[in-house]
Amino acid sequence: MKKALITGITGQDGCYLAKLLLSKNYKVYGAQRRNTGFKHWRLEEFGIANQIKFLDIDLNEPYNIEKAINNILPDEIYNLAAMSFVSLSFDQPQVTTLTNSLGVLNILEVIRNKYPEIKFYQASTSEMFGKVTETPQNETTRFYPRSPYGCSKAFAHYLTVNYRESYNLFACSGILFNHESPIRGEEFVTRKITKGLVEWLNTGKILELGNLDSYRDWGHAQDFVKAMWLMLQQDEADDYVISTGTKTQVKDFVRKCLDELNIKYTFEGNEVLDDKGNYIIKTNPKLYRPAEVDLLIGDSTKAQKKLNWQPKHSLDSLVKEMIKIELKRYEKKNIFLI
Numbered sequence: 226m227k228k229a230l231i232t233g234i235t236g237q238d239g240c241y242l243a244k245l246l247l248s249k250n251y252k253v254y255g256a257q258r259r260n261t262g263f264k265h266w267r268l269e270e271f272g273i274a275n276q277i278k279f280l281d282i283d284l285n286e287p288y289n290i291e292k293a294i295n296n297i298l299p300d301e302i303y304n305l306a307a308m309s310f311v312s313l314s315f316d317q318p319q320v321t322t323l324t325n326s327l328g329v330l331n332i333l334e335v336i337r338n339k340y341p342e343i344k345f346y347q348a349s350t351s352e353m354f355g356k357v358t359e360t361p362q363n364e365t366t367r368f369y370p371r372s373p374y375g376c377s378k379a380f381a382h383y384l385t386v387n388y389r390e391s392y393n394l395f396a397c398s399g400i401l402f403n404h405e406s407p408i409r410g411e412e413f414v415t416r417k418i419t420k421g422l423v424e425w426l427n428t429g430k431i432l433e434l435g436n437l438d439s440y441r442d443w444g445h446a447q448d449f450v451k452a453m454w455l456m457l458q459q460d461e462a463d464d465y466v467i468s469t470g471t472k473t474q475v476k477d478f479v480r481k482c483l484d485e486l487n488i489k490y491t492f493e494g495n496e497v498l499d500d501k502g503n504y505i506i507k508t509n510p511k512l513y514r515p516a517e518v519d520l521l522i523g524d525s526t527k528a529q530k531k532l533n534w535q536p537k538h539s540l541d542s543l544v545k546e547m548i549k550i551e552l553k554r555y556e557k558k559n560i561f562l563i
């Protein structure tokens with residue numbers, strides 16, 4: 226039985242990855258910052274919380290990382306823990322950098338010094354491309370991050386590559402484009418929109434959003450965690466872009482959700498009204514970022530060829546799934562996600 230340590234087990238990807246690894250008969254160890262049971266809601270919705278062995282690990286504490294690795298001796302480590310909210314990284318650049326950059330160093334140092342046979346996955350991001358220098362973006366596209374988050378992840382990406390090349394570690398960097406799901410954090414725009422529109426439908430509460438003009442390449446988290454696992458099953462470690470290759474404007478994501486909910490609407494600029502002239506969505510300028518990433522669209526040809534990876538979900542099926550679950554959540558019905 227293989228053993229995997231997943232940092233960020235309480236987040237969206239941690240949950241989908243744990244589910245995948247359990248289905249492959251792994252013993253799954255989940256690193257959480259602190260044992261607050263309420264953070265297990267995703268794992269509980271998936272019905273897998275009781276199959277995971279939890280450990281308290283903060284990435285900013287090198288000693289507790291080392292102690293955990295000593296005890297578990299995992300075959301694979303998936304480092305998904307991060308301060309992952311781009312917007313907040315402008316207000317908390319130091320915490321972002323400590324966790325997302327030095328936290329990765331803390332893990333890599335334990336692997337290099339004590340357990341060089343452990344395979345390591347680093348959760349890198351399309352935010353490193355930022356103000357893109359070519360379209361679509363692939364593994365050789367220059368980085369031009371536009372936020373402390375993007376900068377912190379670029380450091381961690383280069384560190385992962387450097388430790389692989391310097392110490393011959395099996396360390397992979399997955400450059401993942403945006404991926405969503407019904408268990409996406411509520412602060413991210415897709416979940417904020419699906420949840421907010423269902424709330425508007427039931428209460429009339431106006432949804433406030435920021436810049437709807439940017440484009441993202443949105444995939445489904447379930448497809449994307451499969452790529453993480455595949456990277457660590459190869460003969461050689463490498464870096465891969467994981468994306469769907471389709472770009473959608475935030476405004477069009479809003480339209481898809483409104484249509485799915487059968488709401489009649491008109492846009493006035495970036496604001497949305499119903500057929501009686503009531504606001505559904507208003508713009509809040511405070512939600513604009515100091516610097517924006519206007520356009521992301523990934524070219525995952527390398528992953529398709531070398532990992533035999535393909536996304537299975539479409540954006541339309543993702544929207545349908547997110548809305549369906551949001552409606553069930555609102556009605557407090559039982560949710561069977563999987």
Ligand code: NAP
Nearest residue numbers: 233235236237238283284305306307309348350401403404
């Ligand atoms: P998420 O839902 O925000 O989860 C982040 C996880 O990191 C949470 O479990 C959080 O724990 C944990 N964490 C934060 N700071 C920590 C610290 N100092 N020590 C230990 N754990 C800490 O993120 P996600 O969407 O699952 O993404 C997973 C990873 O992929 C992240 O590294 C993210 O940056 C990266 N990524 C995500 C996307 C995407 O579109 N989802 C795309 C590219 C890359 P708490 O529950 O305690 O907060």
Ligand code: F7E
Nearest residue numbers: 309311350351352402403412413414415434435436439512
């Ligand atoms: O924003 C715009 C916002 O916060 C998407 C993280 O998982 O993916 C994610 O980062 C777009 C941006 O995701 C609101 O300005 C408008 O243009 O959902 P988001 P993100 O910033 O792309 C990457 C790949 C990661 O690695 C990150 O960890 O939507 N937007 N109005 C808004 N965004 C938010 N959050 N809230 C709004 O009200």
